[in-house]
Every structure is written in structure tokens, then in C-alpha cells.
Amino acid sequence: ELKVEQNPLFLSMQEGKNYTIYCNYSTTSDRLYWYRQDPGKSLESLFVLLSNGAVKQEGRLMASLDTKARLSTLHITAAVHDLSATYFCAAPAYTGTASKLTFGTGTRLQVTL
């Protein structure tokens, strides 16, 4: 059974600082997804990482995937308050007919002034 673990679970950081969120998954997967959730809101897709070594960047966020290590990272550069949210990674578990996404427990990011 696929397990997806994120750390840290909670991250408080000052504006302007850099930090990395880690996402480990337990079984082989060729892709990884990152989502963002604002408090009381739905989830929105941030990145889709499709292969080993994939790197995607959007603004101050950069995500990467190492399928051999079963590890994805979400790097935050020079954090700003608008990045405060909960970030989820998700990996697919394949069945005979389709795949299902298994989510990590989420990392709640709080950016302070």
C-alpha cells in the first residue's frame, strides 16, 4: 500500500527566508503532484512532475522529483506572506483499471513578517 509522508507538518518562517518541504513516498511512482490549500478553501494544483529529475518553478516555488529516492521537494525562495497555506504532495497508486492519488498529510506553512 502506498504511503506518502511529508515533513515538516508545520513550518513557521520569516519573510525573506528560504526553506524546503520534503515528500517521501513508499512505492515506485513515475510522477508526483503538489497542491496548495488556503484556509477554508479547496485545493488547487501547483505542479505536476512527470519524470525522474523533473523540475518545475512558479514564482518563489520550485518543485523537483527524484524517483529513485522516492523523494520530491518543494523549495520556497525568499518567502512572502502570500505563500502562507497548506501544501500537499500526492502520488498515484495504480490499479488494474485506473490510478488513485494518495495524499500526504500536508505541510502548513506560516510566513511571518
Place this chain on the structure above:
Amino acid sequence: NAGVTQTPKFQVLKTGQSMTLQCAQDMNHEYMSWYRQDPGMGLRLIHYSVGAGITDQGEVPNGYNVSRSTTEDFPLRLLSAAPSQTSVYFCASSSTRDASSYNSPLHFGNGTRLTVT
């Protein structure tokens, strides 16, 4: 664009009551799914469907039923509500039969916050 629409937004039930959470999408997506979100546990898959007439169980299916009579709708039924089902429920859809489609990540509805007393 409506996207994925969930109703109601909030619901309070008494233990033992039944109800249906509605989910509709207007994007002609084949794949639809239901997740529940609980503090510290992330999102857990309840049921999913890869097309009309086809459903399957996810990680936590007990106490819930689903059906998929049309491409657009995927209702979630609570047969006899229990306090353990207090949660936020999200419906999500994708354009292919595969939840990990490379060109269509899951599109989420705005959620239904359910409290069972």
C-alpha cells in the same frame, strides 16, 4: 465555468440520519472521486469512478455508498451517520480515466463541511 460543484456547503446531522452529498462537474470528466479531509490526516480517498456505471472503493469506504449514473454527477451517500464521519468532504474530477493524468490534475470542488452529533 462552474467546474466541480458540491452541495451543500455545510450540514449538521444527528447520529443515525442519512443524507446525500451532491457533486456535479460540467467539464465532461471521466474520473470522479470523493475524499475526506481530517486534521493531521491529509486527504483520504473514499470512493472513485472512472466513468458512468463504474465505481470502486478507496482507502476508507465503510459507511459510504456511491453511484455514477451519468458522467456529470457522482453523489456520496451516508447510510447511517456516525460522529466519526464528521469531516470536510471534497469531490474531485479529472479529464481521463486516470487520476494521475499528466495533462489534467484533479480539479476539486469547494468542499462540504459535515458535522455529526
